[in-house]
Amino acid sequence: MSEIRTPVVFIHGLWLHATSWQPWSDLFAAQGYDPIAPGWPGEPPTVAAARSNPDAVAGVGIDDVVAHYAKIVDELPVPPVLIGHSFGGLIVQRLLADHQGAAGVAIDPAQIKGVKPLPFAQLRSAFPVLGNPANRKRAVSLTEKQFRYGFGNALPAAESDVLHERWTIPSPGRPLFEAALANFAKHSPAAVDTAATGRGPLLLISGQQDHTVPDVVTRAAYKLYGDATSVTELKQFPDRGHSLTVDAGWRGVADHVLGWLNSQGLTGQSS
Structure with missing residues (x-):
């Protein structure tokens, strides 16, 4: 049987464009993926x-995104x-639980149903959206601040800008x-x-200075997998914020992911 390269699907979260994964894509391609x-x-x-066209994504919900990537x-x-x-990490967990991947890596993943901690920093980060109920049907942008x-928050201001x-x-x-609202909804799309x-095996990654998805939230999600029979691991990066996939330190996170995949028997070649 001929060998084929193992596919990798990168899924971004809110407020970052898909092209923000380009450095990761280049690195993984060089490793044979x-x-x-x-x-x-x-x-x-x-x-x-x-x-220029924010209405193109207005109203898109979690189930829409899951169905999109499942296809x-x-x-x-x-x-x-x-x-x-971020929310891409939640989507990864949903897809993996449905056996739609060989392995999953959820980096600073948005909270899934059952996660109870709600730190102030997370509330403040979400306030630009949650502060106005009408935003449920809108697309919202973030200011520099x-x-x-x-x-x-863990970067020099100039790099963040x-x-x-x-x-x-x-x-x-x-x-x-x-x-x-996941913990108040019987059939929440945030349920995993x-x-x-x-x-497949799952790696959860947390930036311990993250405001948008604080470390305590990722640790709470990890604990929900306590009875899982499949591999579930947690990696914490000190002094890293929610920008850890796109800032100057992205390579350290990506290299850890590559090493973890190799430890699970996953490489760039699949027979």
């Missing part, structure tokens, strides 16, 4: 186009490695409302079957 970084449903192909995964030749950041608090200008786009408010049997 076959990476793709599709945008969310309706997301324009460039940062500029996304900023992409179904069309791949073999089950991919799934790597997601809001991005600095939610993403770039550069990242804001380079990668940020308007994002739908609906997923934040769905996650915020943490006890799913036979799924």
Whole structure:
């Protein structure tokens, strides 16, 4: 049987465009993987186009995003490695629990149903959206100041501002409302079957200075997997914030992910 390159699907979260994964894609391709970084449903192909047409993603919810990426995964030749950041990390967990990936990496993942800690920093980071109920049906942008608090708090201000200008786009408010109300909804789209049997290995990653998804939130999600029979691991990066996939230290996170995948028997080649 001929060998094919193992696919990797990168899934971004709110406020970062899909092209923000380009350095990761280049690194994984050099390691023999076959990476793709599709945008969310309706997301324009460039940062500029996304900023000029915010209504393209207005009203998109978690279930819409899961279905979008599930279709992409179904069309791949073999089950991919799934790597997601923020809400992308929640999407990874949903897909992996449905056996739609060979392995999953959820970096600073948005809170899933059952996570109870609600730190002040997280509330403040989400306030630009949750502060106005009408934002449930809108796309919302972050100002430099809001991005600095939610993403770039562990960075020099100048670096945070550069990242804001380079990668940020308007994002739908609906997923934040769905996650915020998850513990009060019987059938929440933020629910993940943490006890799913036979799924691929999962790595949760936390930046311990993260304001948007504080470390305590990721640790609480990890504890929900306590009865899981499949591999579930947690890696914490001290002094890193929510920008850890796009800031100057991204390579250290990516190298850890590559090493972890190798420890799980996953490489760039799949027979």
